[in-house]
Amino acid sequence: MSAKDESGASMADPRYLLDSTVLIDLCDHFRRPAIERALALLARHSCLKIPEGVRRELERMSDNAHSIVENLVGAHADCLVQVSRVPNLGEELVRVERQYGERIQGGSRQYPGFWKSARGRKAVDGQVVAMARRLGCTAVSDDKAVQLACLLENTSSMGWTEFARTIGLHSQLSLF
Numbered sequence: 305m306s307a308k309d310e311s312g313a314s315m316a317d318p319r320y321l322l323d324s325t326v327l328i329d330l331c332d333h334f335r336r337p338a339i340e341r342a343l344a345l346l347a348r349h350s351c352l353k354i355p356e357g358v359r360r361e362l363e364r365m366s367d368n369a370h371s372i373v374e375n376l377v378g379a380h381a382d383c384l385v386q387v388s389r390v391p392n393l394g395e396e397l398v399r400v401e402r403q404y405g406e407r408i409q410g411g412s413r414q415y416p417g418f419w420k421s422a423r424g425r426k427a428v429d430g431q432v433v434a435m436a437r438r439l440g441c442t443a444v445s446d447d448k449a450v451q452l453a454c455l456l457e458n459t460s461s462m463g464w465t466e467f468a469r470t471i472g473l474h475s476q477l478s479l480f
Contacts, residue, residue, distance in 0.1 A: 318470075320346065321353040321385070321436045323445035324361040324428065326464040327369040334473045340372060342471040347380035355435050356386045357428030385435050396438050401430035404453040418449050433457060 330339050346352035354373055362370040377384045387393050401418065408415045418429035429445075433453045436443035443454050443461040454461035468474060 317349060317351050319351045319353060319439065319441040320444050320467065321355065321432060321439065321441040322358060322467075323432050323443070323447060323450060324358045324365060324369070325446055326444045326467060327358070327362060327373065328366045329446070329464040330468060330473065331366065331368045331372070334468070336368065336372065338473055340375065342473055343372065343376055344379065346471065347376055347383040350382060352376070352380075352383045353385050353435065353439060353441055354383055355428055355431040356384060357431045359384065361428055385439070387431065387435075390435070390438060393434060393438050397430055397434040400434040400437070400453065400457070404433070404449065404456075405430065408449060408452045408456070410452050410456070415452055416449060418453075420449070429453070433459065436461070 343352055354376070359370075359373055359377070362373055387397060404417050405419045406417045407420075408417050418427050429447055429450050432443050432445055432447075432450055435441070436454065437457050437459045443450060443459060444464065444467045445451065445461060446463045451461050451463075462470075
């Protein structure tokens with residue numbers, strides 16, 4: 305039997321923290337019932353986390369992804385992460401946004417930071433990185449700034465396609 309963390313999840317179970325574009329991409333590529341089943345299974349085992357900012361972003365961006373999140377949060381309230389409810393997360397978020405908001409220095413190259421995205425300073429990229437780091441989750445995002453910040457923060461990350469494969473949403477229809 306493996307050790308448990310404060311959430312009750314096994315320390316060996318991978319935990320994922322999702323960015324809004326991941327949920328939108330899943331909705332664009334897979335059937336809703338399959339997405340709901342896969343995400344509910346993760347949530348049931350406390351292996352799925354959704355930042356409060358992602359929930360708000362989806363409310364403005366995608367009806368389908370937003371309704372999936374609302375159903376998940378209704379059934380598994382602990383999958384929603386609120387900054388105010390995690391000790392020291394507010395300070396971590398401020399540090400991460402200060403460090404990577406304008407630009408990200410990766411080795412000898414500079415990249416646009418979180419605030420250079422289409423959402424600007426309203427982007428929740430900082431929340432995704434800070435929460436993933438603080439909670440020990442894998443950040444799931446295709447945003448280059450999020451992936452670079454995770455690399456520099458020694459936090460694991462993956463894109464939506466790898467996440468889809470990991471949770472079993474990878475079937476291809478056969479010709480015969």
